[in-house]
Amino acid sequence: MNTRIKKLRNQSLTAVTKLSPERAILLTEFYKKDIANQVSSRQLSGPVKRAMTFKYILENKKNCINENELIVGERGPAPKETPTYPEVSLHSIQDLDILDTRPKVWFRVDNETKEIYEKEIIPFWKGKSQRDKIFAQLPDEWKAAYEAGIFTEFQEQRAPGHTVAGKKIFQKGMLDLKKEIQESIAKHKSSNDSKALAKIEELKAMDIAANAIIVCAERHADELNILADHEKDENRKAELIEMARICRKVPANAPETFHEMLQHYWFIHLGVITEVNPWDSFNPGRLDQHLYPFYKQEIENGSLTKEKATELLQAFWIKFNNHPSPPKMGVTALESNTYTDFSLINLGGLKEDGSDAVNELTYILLDVIEEMRILQPGSMVQISKKNPDSFVQRAIKISKSGFGQPSFFNTEAIVKELINQGKTITDARNGGASGCVETGAFGTESYILTGYFNLNKILEITLHNGTDPRTDKKIGIKTGDPRSFKNIDELLEAYKKQVNYFANIKLKGNNIIEKLYAEQLPVPFLSLIIEDCISNGVDYNAGGARYNTSYVQGVGLGSITDNLASIKYNVFDHKNITMDELLKATEANFEGYDQLRHDLIYETPKYGNDDDYVDMHAVDVFNIFYDAINNKPTYRGGKLRINMLPTTSHVYFGSVINATPDGRKAFEPLSEGISPFQGADKKGPTAVLKSAAKIDHIKTGGTLLNQKFSPSFFKDDQSITKLSHLVRSYFKMDGHHIQFNVVNAKTLRDAQKHPEKHTDLIVRVAGYSDYFNDLGEDLQNEIIRRTEHESI
């Protein structure tokens, strides 16, 4: 990387993460002064008001142009200064103190900000934030399950997002979209649709949002021109003039050059993450596909070199890293341990005509990923059977360096999953995975994650006949005393009833929350981007997208499989122990049951060893969970689906569960994704892949498999070829995703002792990579344990 990029990268890495009150101030100002109604004599509609708020923020926020940068635009006043979204969720002073002082993943909050919060922000927004409204409406049974740790809720602090840019926005400018809006308004004006008026209001809001982002770009252009006037260096002056030209052109008009396209996307990205705080940030998706036509044309006509393209991409990468995930609150503020905002760049895969999509730019992007070595954006490779082996091997060589990127996805599985959910083949092939591993039709789907689902906690409640043993509260239903069960099937039957019971509670909550967002927090800007919100005249949050999916994420498949197998093996089949004794031992956290705990860990079959005796229960649990959720209707007119990923919730979910029949002690983490419990897989990676492939991945919207390797597996080209075969074999079995974690335990232990020496140490956590130093100690220990295990 050249000096400019080095400096920008360093600026990004060393910038102090701060909480910026700027957006909250502008937002509050807008509502307090009732600016919306000053410009109109009649009461404005909700969507129009939201669009005007968005415009007000973009018209008045401080612009930031960093020294020597090539792509401009920051969400806050400076890199890593992160705004808040009080209309979605309101920080209390205590939250701000926690964020400021917590030892990891902090956000510095200055006294001025605290004062503004105390005097202006909190008094105005208290009771009005989405979060307050959500908790006011959710029923008690929902709250009881939520507090017990049966499930989490995504939309209580962040707005629904979970979507990715499709090819439309790389081919159109805002002026094109404004034309489409006018056509749609005309269409709806002449229709008999009873909702036509509401649709026209929504479309007007989208039009204002389009104007807002154009204004934002023009403000940057003005500032770039001023900087150019004062610039003494002729080269930089020329750059600034060119950048100003680009900002006057995009995003108003469709981009026509490589540089224009990156800047165009970046303004749209800023728009999406400024409008609200949508989950999983936002993401350009199939970047090598979108960029390639521009690259090819310009390389051919000589207006771009490979070096310049690389520099622009590196500058683009840094922009992502400047934007940490918005600060959390409440319990989440205490526990949330990542700055990552889950932008996942997709490379490779298939073109929409079904042919191999890997191109020259794909390899350049892989070089950029390897050289930049930063947290954000995350990157993944989609591997189709049509992609060349050299592509797969190049990607594996990067994961060898141990920072967990890129991760590996099965294009054929993604396409099949999307088609199974009813997408067209073209939309499916234009799709990919985002966030951690979530399948989506890019540019056409709203695929909202609604919460993690604690499969193991429900087993614990089943084993206590509906009662949570931690609190003695009856939060489930009575499904019988497990001591009376004669075989594992009776236990599974009871478990199924409990899962259905809690799933229904969760889904009822989802409907309440989706309705609140649909009615009260429209996102006209995001609606411009995702098809077919404009032609439908319906907001993204209200079901305007072509496809609307809501997900519930199952957590701890490995652990629950081990728990069921342990009960079957030890209680029913081998009668090593009675159910009563086993329950007593778990309630005693194995105090005084050392030998039993040893036998449960060392002498009991475990998931991840290609042993059908155990793995059949993974399939049982998967099917129970799938049947409880899949295909249920949602408020937005879409369908519910499942996926199997934990992010870091396997740690939280473990912390609410006592000791378990697999020998795990109370409050320790559960297994993550569909990976085996840490240390349970004794037969190596082929056996893990075979176990993991026994569930039907195609029925999900993504599964996560984490596989540790010691660096020796990557020692030469021959080894890397074998790893590529391993990945391809898993994908042949319809595996959705696999990621490599390549580090040795010694390094990690040293990092724990001397964090200062390992500030750049990035490890794969679960579906994403993070700085090892930023992880909580328990998660650090867990990763060390995993790593020790694989290096034996």
Added chain:
Amino acid sequence: MEGIIFDIKHFAVHDGPGIRQTIFFKGCPLNCWWCHNPESQAANPEKFVKINKLDGKEFRKKITVGYKIAVNELFKIISGDQVFFEESGGGVTFSGGEPLMQADFLYEIAKLCKQNNIHTCIDTTGYASEKTIKKITEVIDVFLYDIKLIDNELHKKYTGAPVTGIIRNLKCLDQNKKNVVLRFPVIPGITNTEKNLSEIKSFIKSLKNINQIDILPYHNISNGKYERFKKENKMSSAQALPDKDMNILKAEFESIGFNVSIGG
């Protein structure tokens, strides 16, 4: 038919082409001083005490190394990894111990693999009758064939068996144009003496069809195993050869027309 094996390694990447599954047969007619699998030497299952640690406490557990397994049962395990074999051009490798000590069982399981298009390798000392070797060639695709010491007396001293039959069998495989990869364990002070190296080079030069050799660096990872299984370790103080010396050795074998890889 049943055989006795003591381990199965999945995702074996150093025992032949592609991703392999390695089946470790129990029993070996040799007892090389540097043996990495001392628990493989006795033909019958042996009892050991295994110590598992949990929260700083030790749990002693009697375990048996080696178990009987039927051909069909073993085949089921092998063929379970077929998806990996097909993708990678891999297959099964029979190792040990010495698989040829259970020649009939080996023949049956290898035959079943071949009938199902699974590639077969054997990792062998070559210590067997000529008849056994000839028969097994019907069902084995690749021989990973140890060549340790040429001097018969030294061979007897360090491995407990003469080298004459081993050399005869190797020549037989060579004449029959079998796919053979030689494996030379570089044991400090034992096999990498000037004399032995020159004898080995002159012998393998005389082979007509074999031109591949893996040179295997000695490493003392097995010291713990000798302790655990309470076997006499004659090599406890031996040190591994530096990489630099392995590379010199590699060049020497290359200079006589062999393809050489370090570590196999």
